[in-house]
Amino acid sequence: MSPLQQTVEQILSPDILSCSPETSVGEAAAIMSSRGCGSIVVIDEAGTAVGIWTETDALDIDYRDPAIRLMPVSQLMSHPVLTVPHTLSLHEATALFRENAIRHALVTGPKGYHGMISLTDIVLNQGTESFIGLRRVETVDAPPVLIIDGSRSLPEAMQWMREAGRDALVVALDDGEYGIVTQRDVLRLVTEGPPDQPLGGLCSQPLVAVGRHTSLLQARRLLIARKIRHLGVVNDEGVIERLLGFSEILRSIEQEFMMELQQVLSERDKALLETRQNLLLADKVFESTLDGIMITDGDGIIQSVNPAFCRITGYGSGEVIGKTPRLLNSGRQPGEFYEYFWRCLRQEGFWQGEMVNRRKNGLLYTEHLSVTAIRDPDGRCRHYVAVFSDITQRKQAEERLHFLANHDALTGLPNRTLFMERLQSAIDRASESGERLALLFIDLDRFKLVNDTLGHLAGDELLIMVAELLRERIPAHGTVARLSGDEFILLIENVESVRQVAGLAQSLTETMSSEKQVSGQNVFVSASIGISLYPDDGTMADILLGNADAAMYRAKERGKNTFQFYTTDMNASALERLRLEYALHRALAQNEELEVWYQPKVALADGSIVGAEALVRWTHPELGPIAPDRFIAIAEESSLIGMLGEWVLATACSALRSWRERGLLMGRMAVNISGRQLKLGGIVETICRILDDAGVPHGSLELEVTESVAMEEGSGMIDVLHRLKEQGIYLSIDDFGTGYSSLAYLKRLPVSGLKIDRSFIMDLHRDSDDAAITAAIVSIAQSLGLDLVAEGVERVEQRDFLLGKGCTMAQGYFFSPPLPRAEFEALLVEQAGRRPCR
Numbered sequence: 001m002s003p004l005q006q007t008v009e010q011i012l013s014p015d016i017l018s019c020s021p022e023t024s025v026g027e028a029a030a031i032m033s034s035r036g037c038g039s040i041v042v043i044d045e046a047g048t049a050v051g052i053w054t055e056t057d058a059l060d061i062d063y064r065d066p067a068i069r070l071m072p073v074s075q076l077m078s079h080p081v082l083t084v085p086h087t088l089s090l091h092e093a094t095a096l097f098r099e100n101a102i103r104h105a106l107v108t109g110p111k112g113y114h115g116m117i118s119l120t121d122i123v124l125n126q127g128t129e130s131f132i133g134l135r136r137v138e139t140v141d142a143p144p145v146l147i148i149d150g151s152r153s154l155p156e157a158m159q160w161m162r163e164a165g166r167d168a169l170v171v172a173l174d175d176g177e178y179g180i181v182t183q184r185d186v187l188r189l190v191t192e193g194p195p196d197q198p199l200g201g202l203c204s205q206p207l208v209a210v211g212r213h214t215s216l217l218q219a220r221r222l223l224i225a226r227k228i229r230h231l232g233v234v235n236d237e238g239v240i241e242r243l244l245g246f247s248e249i250l251r252s253i254e255q256e257f258m259m260e261l262q263q264v265l266s267e268r269d270k271a272l273l274e275t276r277q278n279l280l281l282a283d284k285v286f287e288s289t290l291d292g293i294m295i296t297d298g299d300g301i302i303q304s305v306n307p308a309f310c311r312i313t314g315y316g317s318g319e320v321i322g323k324t325p326r327l328l329n330s331g332r333q334p335g336e337f338y339e340y341f342w343r344c345l346r347q348e349g350f351w352q353g354e355m356v357n358r359r360k361n362g363l364l365y366t367e368h369l370s371v372t373a374i375r376d377p378d379g380r381c382r383h384y385v386a387v388f389s390d391i392t393q394r395k396q397a398e399e400r401l402h403f404l405a406n407h408d409a410l411t412g413l414p415n416r417t418l419f420m421e422r423l424q425s426a427i428d429r430a431s432e433s434g435e436r437l438a439l440l441f442i443d444l445d446r447f448k449l450v451n452d453t454l455g456h457l458a459g460d461e462l463l464i465m466v467a468e469l470l471r472e473r474i475p476a477h478g479t480v481a482r483l484s485g486d487e488f489i490l491l492i493e494n495v496e497s498v499r500q501v502a503g504l505a506q507s508l509t510e511t512m513s514s515e516k517q518v519s520g521q522n523v524f525v526s527a528s529i530g531i532s533l534y535p536d537d538g539t540m541a542d543i544l545l546g547n548a549d550a551a552m553y554r555a556k557e558r559g560k561n562t563f564q565f566y567t568t569d570m571n572a573s574a575l576e577r578l579r580l581e582y583a584l585h586r587a588l589a590q591n592e593e594l595e596v597w598y599q600p601k602v603a604l605a606d607g608s609i610v611g612a613e614a615l616v617r618w619t620h621p622e623l624g625p626i627a628p629d630r631f632i633a634i635a636e637e638s639s640l641i642g643m644l645g646e647w648v649l650a651t652a653c654s655a656l657r658s659w660r661e662r663g664l665l666m667g668r669m670a671v672n673i674s675g676r677q678l679k680l681g682g683i684v685e686t687i688c689r690i691l692d693d694a695g696v697p698h699g700s701l702e703l704e705v706t707e708s709v710a711m712e713e714g715s716g717m718i719d720v721l722h723r724l725k726e727q728g729i730y731l732s733i734d735d736f737g738t739g740y741s742s743l744a745y746l747k748r749l750p751v752s753g754l755k756i757d758r759s760f761i762m763d764l765h766r767d768s769d770d771a772a773i774t775a776a777i778v779s780i781a782q783s784l785g786l787d788l789v790a791e792g793v794e795r796v797e798q799r800d801f802l803l804g805k806g807c808t809m810a811q812g813y814f815f816s817p818p819l820p821r822a823e824f825e826a827l828l829v830e831q832a833g834r835r836p837c838r
């Protein structure tokens with residue numbers, strides 16, 4: 001803190017020399033004289049300082065009048081007394097002293113008078129050593145010395161002092177030495193009356209003198225050390241030139257001090273002016289900038305906003321001050337965004353970036369925002385200043401540019417650049433997940449003809465139409481793009497099967513080849529499609545695209561309006577599967593090619609038929625009989641399995657009802673049910689409805705579920721099985737032993753029977769492992785209390801082995817192959833003729 005910023009309280013003299021207004025002038029002078037003090041404060045009964053009497057005032061007294069010493073000091077004192085508050089700064093006190101031409105003031109505080117302050121106190125407090133140390137006494141502005149002869153009287157000396165305005169005179173003594181008489185000696189006059197002695201006997205002697213080149217600092221130290229108030233200054237010849245009093249030194253220091261003060265004050269004024277101008281400028285910038293500005297306190301409460309803020313957000317300042325910036329929140333930034341934002345502000349004190357906020361009218365805007373934390377010297381955040389510009393239009397223009405750069409202007413579809421980016425990302429994803437991708441390269445046939453005959457506008461119209469068709473047909477995980485001219489490309493992710501892709505390609509060629517209206521004309525265009533698969537036909541985007549293109553050319557060569565896979569094998573198998581799917585569809589609709597055959601289940605003990613397994617048969621008019629393993633897989637991949645399964649069940653139930661009515665077969669009818677079928681919605685209700693429609697008891701149906709399907713955890717399968725069981729339907733596990741059954745899990749399944757897979761039975765008479773496994777399965781079934789059927793029994797040794805192990809039922813060519821309904825019925829009739837049916 002600079003000395004001038006100190007308060008008077010910090011340097012005042014706490015001792016106030018005081019007397020009452022009635023105190024006589026003689027007494028007051030005696031007190032001052034005894035305490036070596038140049039002034040006394042006059043305080044009345046109420047404790048109020050009513051005046052001050054000083055040595056200078058004493059000079060004006062007519063000391064020859066003895067009555068004057070008895071006069072109350074209140075009549076001669078100066079008044080009023082200047083008082084200053086204890087909180088006043090030293091530079092304000094100095095200014096006050098100068099304005100009032102005084103040197104003393106009383107300091108007041110909350111508890112009355114605190115003490116005295118003099119100009120001397122202030123000046124001496126300013127660290128004057130630095131400049132008085134460099135100055136010499138000769139530079140001090142002091143008048144030439146006045147010398148009075150030692151034979152003169154003290155009153156004469158006082159009168160001369162008063163007239164000459166001096167506070168001391170040099171006294172020339174008889175012996176050629178010098179003494180000194182000062183204003184302070186007047187107090188003696190007042191207290192003791194005029195002395196008898198001449199000055200030579202009264203004055204202080206000898207006069208302490210210094211050379212003119214002595215430094216002011218040395219002079220001051222001498223004055224303090226000798227407890228005197230004046231020094232004689234002698235010239236180089238030893239003649240006294242001037243009398244240098246403490247007051248002259250002080251005046252000199254005061255001058256320096258005043259000059260310095262002047263400089264400090266003018267610097268301060270200049271700085272204030274500059275600050276004010278800067279503030280004015282900042283205010284103008286705040287008001288007129290195009291950037292929105294928002295200032296919050298350390299808790300994020302808005303304290304002020306500028307006109308640009310109001311223009312951008314639509315809120316008036318009165319609507320936002322006192323609230324938080326959350327009122328602009330658009331919900332477009334996730335929580336993590338704000339976490340990062342606040343972390344930056346706390347740690348770095350700054351954040352800059354883009355943010356989407358909401359205007360008062362609800363519309364969103366994008367802003368470029370900089371937020372700065374303003375901290376106090378202790379590092380606490382006092383304010384946040386946010387400056388932002390509305391970049392919505394720029395962003396929209398950028399997005400539009402980005403769209404134009406990545407999309408085809410005619411159709412609005414992604415262009416080659418964007419497509420290749422998406423293809424690469426899809427490849428990256430698929431390489432991690434192990435999924436398949438398909439690229440369908442579509443080229444319009446005869447497009448050139450449309451362009452040449454109907455003109456480019458018609459061509460454009462057709463391309464837009466095709467783009468629209470493709471957009472409608474792409475599956476959920478697909479992207480369609482226009483590569484160039486009449487070339488389109490389709491990317492399919494999460495490809496489940498080649499058949500699925502072939503099906504899509506087939507339906508696209510059919511859609512494309514329909515008649516279209518272009519420029520009022522009917523046109524026939526078709527499409528050739530080339531297909532490549534990831535990872536089968538390549539793992540790089542360029543290669544996959546090139547291979548799809550090559551496949552498309554093959555499709556063109558094969559007569560257009562068709563599709564081709566890049567890999568020839570795939571073409572064959574995909575085409576075959578597609579052909580079969582269509583054929584099966586037709587077969588189901590026409591109900592001519594499909595049949596249900598029945599294979600007996602026999603009691604091993606006597607070979608009697610105790611039940612039957614329904615097995616579907618399909619005889620294609622050209623391809624002949626098709627194995628169920630093949631077409632059931634195709635039915636499962638398409639949506640045909642539901643229809644097929646229902647048809648088999650209904651057919652088998654109707655046969656069973658007829659046999660039951662005639663007492664030919666009272667045992668169960670086993671029907672295979674696939675996993676896909678079980679997952680169809682409402683399957684339990686469908687099965688019950690078919691049973692009820694056929695009029696057969698639920699308990700006479702056995703559903704054979706493969707081991708892998710029954711063991712499918714978490715797919716809801718167990719729940720479906722339980723619901724079937726609740727309906728009284730008998731459940732068994734087919735192909736038992738081929739999967740990975742856990743016995744604990746098996747115990748929890750609602751199944752009543754197991755079928756040992758035929759692969760174990762086939763070799764059990766010559767393979768000891770198969771024999772051991774079969775024996776183990778028999779004992780598992782026995783210990784779990786499950787019925788057991790051995791399937792695929794072809795030989796007598798197999799039958800005997802099973803019989804020996806305790807297996808009671810079997811199925812297989814040894815007894816009978818699957819038979820058409822009539823032949824199976826003949827068997828039943830024959831059995832019924834031999835003995836009572838079971």
Ligand SMILES: Nc1nc2c(ncn2[C@@H]2O[C@@H]3COP(=O)(O)O[C@H]4[C@@H](O)[C@H](n5cnc6c(=O)[nH]c(N)nc65)O[C@@H]4COP(=O)(O)O[C@H]3[C@H]2O)c(=O)[nH]1
Nearest residue numbers: 615616628629632648672673674792793794811812813818
């Ligand atoms: N080598 C040999 N084979 C024998 C012998 N005895 C029976 N087979 C054959 O074994 C298969 C038994 O059916 P599966 O294991 O359920 O296996 C069935 C079943 O999983 C499925 N399937 C058949 N019909 C249907 C149906 O209507 N629906 C469903 N979902 N699947 C069916 O197709 C599979 C094959 O059926 P199929 O070709 O009819 O073949 C039948 C049957 O003809 C034998 O002694 N030796």
